[in-house]
Structures are given as C-alpha cells and as structure tokens.
Amino acid sequence: MNLTKLREEVIQTINNIKDHGVFPKENNHYDFKLELNFFGLTDSTEIFLRNFAKDIISFTNTNGGIILLGFNEDKSTGNIEDIGLNTKNIDLLKKIDLNDIAQKFEKITKVTINLDLQSFQSGTRKYYYLLIEKQSQVILPLNDYPDYKFKKGDIIYRLSSKNKIANETPQDFNSFLQLKANEKSKEFMEIWSKLLPEMFEINPREVLIINPKYNKVYGYNGKENILSSSEIEIEKGGNGVFNVILNAISAGDIGKISDTEGKPLYKIVGEIKSSVPRDSITISTLQSESLKQSNYKFTNAQLKLIIKHLGWVDDEKFKIENPDSESVNPNFCEFLWIETVDSIKDTHKVVFSKEAVNQIVNTVNNQTLHKSIFKKDLEKNTKKK
Numbered sequence: 001m002n003l004t005k006l007r008e009e010v011i012q013t014i015n016n017i018k019d020h021g022v023f024p025k026e027n028n029h030y031d032f033k034l035e036l037n038f039f040g041l042t043d044s045t046e047i048f049l050r051n052f053a054k055d056i057i058s059f060t061n062t063n064g065g066i067i068l069l070g071f072n073e074d075k076s077t078g079n080i081e082d083i084g085l086n087t088k089n090i091d092l093l094k095k096i097d098l099n100d101i102a103q104k105f106e107k108i109t110k111v112t113i114n115l116d117l118q119s120f121q122s123g124t125r126k127y128y129y130l131l132i133e134k135q136s137q138v139i140l141p142l143n144d145y146p147d148y149k150f151k152k153g154d155i156i157y158r159l160s161s162k163n164k165i166a167n168e169t170p171q172d173f174n175s176f177l178q179l180k181a182n183e184k185s186k187e188f189m190e191i192w193s194k195l196l197p198e199m200f201e202i203n204p205r206e207v208l209i210i211n212p213k214y215n216k217v218y219g220y221n222g223k224e225n226i227l228s229s230s231e232i233e234i235e236k237g238g239n240g241v242f243n244v245i246l247n248a249i250s251a252g253d254i255g256k257i258s259d260t261e262g263k264p265l266y267k268i269v270g271e272i273k274s275s276v277p278r279d280s281i282t283i284s285t286l287q288s289e290s291l292k293q294s295n296y297k298f299t300n301a302q303l304k305l306i307i308k309h310l311g312w313v314d315d316e317k318f319k320i321e322n323p324d325s326e327s328v329n330p331n332f333c334e335f336l337w338i339e340t341v342d343s344i345k346d347t348h349k350v351v352f353s354k355e356a357v358n359q360i361v362n363t364v365n366n367q368t369l370h371k372s373i374f375k376k377d378l379e380k381n382t383k384k385k
Helices: 003-020 044-060 087-095 098-109 170-195 241-250 283-293 300-309 355-364 367-374
Strands: 030-033 065-069 071-073 080-082 115-122 125-132 156-159 162-165 208-211 216-221 226-231 266-268 336-342 347-352
Touching: 003 065, 003 115, 003 125, 030 044, 030 071, 044 065, 044 087, 044 098, 044 125, 044 156, 044 162, 087 115, 087 125, 098 115, 115 367, 156 170, 162 170, 283 300, 283 347, 283 355, 300 355, 300 367
Parallel strands: 030 065, 208 266
Antiparallel strands: 065 125, 071 080, 115 125, 156 162, 208 216, 216 226, 336 347
16 A cells, blocks of 8 residues: 555544544554653664564555554553653654655665654644555565564564564465465456456456557467467557557447447457647646746655655656656556657657646645655745746
C-alpha cells in the first residue's frame, strides 16, 4: 500500500477513534505503541531507529503499515486505551528528520524506504502516527545490526501482528512464501479484472490476447493444457486490420466484435494511436503556469514531489527524457503521458496536459499537505498573477 492510500486510511481511523471510540485491531497492518524507549541515548535519529527499524522493514516487506503512538494495548484482552504522548516523547518526535532516517535505511538495505510521520490531537492529548509504504521488492539488512535486533540477510515480515523472520525456520519460510504468493495472486486478479472484465463472464479458455508490440498472440493450448504464445504478423499501418479494429473499439463500436451471444470473444490489448496528436505542455511550462495561480512558491524538484504525491508517477526522481515506461502511472494519462520525440532514435519524454495545471495548483494551495509532501511549509508566492 502506498503512502497516499495509507494517509487516507489513517485519517479515517483517527476520525473513528475521535468520534466513535472505535480502534482498529493490532494486526499485520496496524501496531500501537504507548511511548518510546530512549535506551539512555540523546541522539533522536538513533533512538527512533532502535524503536522502529525492525518494524519498518517488517511492514514494508508485507503490505505497508500504520503505527499509532500514544496508545496502550492490553495484550491479554486486546483493549486499547488512548493515553497520549508525554512531553519527552513529543519533543523527540518533533526533532525527527525523515530524510536522515531514509539515508540510514539506504545504508542498511541499499533501498529507499518511504515513510511519513505526523502528529495529531484528540482533546488535550497529543499523538503521532508513522506510515510505512510497502515495497515491491523484499528488502533485507546487508550487515548485522544488533542494536536494531536484526542480522545480515534476515527476511523480516509481519504475521499475526508480530514481526517474524522468514529464513529462521522452514515453517516460517513457507508461511512467508505463501503470503507473497497470495499477494501476487490478488494483484494478478485485480489487474486482469480491470483489463479483461469479460474473463469473469466467459470461459477464460476462449479469450485470445494479442500483443502488437512483440507480434505475438496468447491463448489456451488445449493439447498441452497451458497458456502458450505464437508468432503472428500484424500490419500496424493506419489501414491495417489491427488499427481498424482498435479504431472501431475506441469509437464505441465494440458490438461489432462479438460472438453470437453478444459477448466479446477476443480482447485486443495494445496502444491506440490517435491520428491527431494530443496537445501537451512541458514540465517547465507546467511549473510556470502553476506558479501564476498558486499561493505558494515551489521548485522543479518540489513539483516532482507533488506529481509523486498525486500518484501520477511512482518515484519523484523520475526522468523527463527517455523515462522508464513503468515509472508513469497509466491511470492518470489524462494529466501526463510518454510521448515519442524521435521514432528513429527511439527518444521519448514525459509531457503533460493543460488540465494538469489545476491539479498542481489545488495541491500546492492546500497548506495542510505541505509538511507531508515537502517536509516543510512552502513560502508565500508574492508574484502570483
């Protein structure tokens, strides 16, 4: 689960606690902590890591997590009491710089871990929450860290509301593999249910998938009882059969491609090329136009943080020129997409629509998001037009 979804979830959880006294159960996704253990130390970063390093790796290796600070859980009954944090804990948490924490984790795992640490209040009592984003890859420490209670090569994950080490026993490893297999199966079904909803209505063996990029067709091989592929020739010109079919689909004439029962028998997956190029703007134009309307100033690097926050890309360090095609989220193609600059040299770039400006301005003008996105408040834009 990414930080955007975690933020939405934790806000709902906090509202349920405040308004209804309803607490989530401690599980593979939630954890509660009454206060920090200071270990007799004074360095805030080191205290934070000793308290949370193992939890962070555990949650990021599972499905992300939420740790609520200032709550006491009775382990025998499962009842949770919202006591609040004392001044000592609050003062330390205010000092935490997540950039320092991220740098420490890069040294520990060679992987960037995304976190969010925010305070909130209920009545006169103060609390914090820590959000831990799920990683697509399994991360593990590259050396022994006895102070953080893990060793080199430990695969730490969350199971039954506890941190477990997958490669400690064969039973633990099998549990971890099953967890990951279930995750992949769920992701697979979610992806295919969106791409091919017909598969839930008709026999998947009757579905044919055409991949125009590699000139392949995929389908059920009845002889060997497997999904197999074959080479095919696809004429990709404007008058070619493939694009004629795609244009019919994009024009809403999907009914022309159906079996006798009226259900689509073949689903074609590929890029629909428009004969008229879409209007687009560059990232520099996006920034300059947004600055004309926004109440706050922001840099190009901060613009990329906004784009990441909106979910348009998966990394704020994404490249504009010749980007990784997987870095841009296709679900937001109305705001940005990858455009071919030179088909012979195979050069591409990320471009934006004019509609993206309003999305950027609305996000920047929401001051409550500044600290979570930029780790600080932005300066007022005195040159706003």
